[in-house]
Amino acid sequence: MVASNNSVDSNTADNADSSSLVVGWREWVGLPQLGLPAIKAKVDTGARTSAIHARDIERVTRDGQDWILFTVQPIQRDTSIVRRCEAPLVDIRRVTDSGGHSAERYFISTVLTMGPVTRTIEMTLSQRDDMLFRMLLGRTALVPNIQVNPASSFSLGRVSARALYAEDIKGSA
DSSP states (O other), rough: OOOOOOOOOOTTTOSSSSEEEEEEEEEEEEEETTTEEEEEEOOOTTTTEEEOOOEEEEEETTTTEEEEEEEESSSTOOTTOOOEEEEEEEEEEEEEESSSSSEEEEEEEEEEHHHHHHHHEEEEEEOTTTSSSSEEOOOOGGTTTTEEETTTOOOTOOHHHHHHHHHHHHHHO
C-alpha cells in the first residue's frame, strides 16, 4: 500500500534515512492529506515543480484563509472515480510548461508518500487532460535524497489502485 490513512503533521520531515532512494521514471505515490491513497506519477527531473491534474477548481475563504477545492480523477483513463480534495492555498505563481506556455497556477502544500519516504511538497493544480499521467513529480520533490533511474519503472512496487478505490467504484454502481 502506498499511503496510510493516518494523519501526518504538515511539517513532517523526510522520514527515510540519509541514504539515497532510487526510483523509476514512473512510480505510485500517495497524497494522504488529499484522500488519495495512490496515484501514478511521472517522475520528471526536467520539471521544477510537481503538478496534479485537477478539475472543478474553486477558491474559497474559511476563517480568513484562502482554500482551494478541486476534484481529482486518480486513475488514468478512468473518469468514473473522482475524489473531492481541498487544501490551503500557498501561493499563485506564473508557471511555464514544457511547451513554453506561461500561466498563473494555484500552489498547494501536501504530504507525499513514496515507498519509505514521507515528506511535504508543493505542487500546482493544472489541466493535464492531454497528458498520460495524472501527476507529475518535479525535481523539488526529489531533493535531497531521491535519485531517478530512467530505465526503471515502479521500483517501489506496483499498486492495485482499483482495489484502493473500490468504495468509489461501488458508490458509482
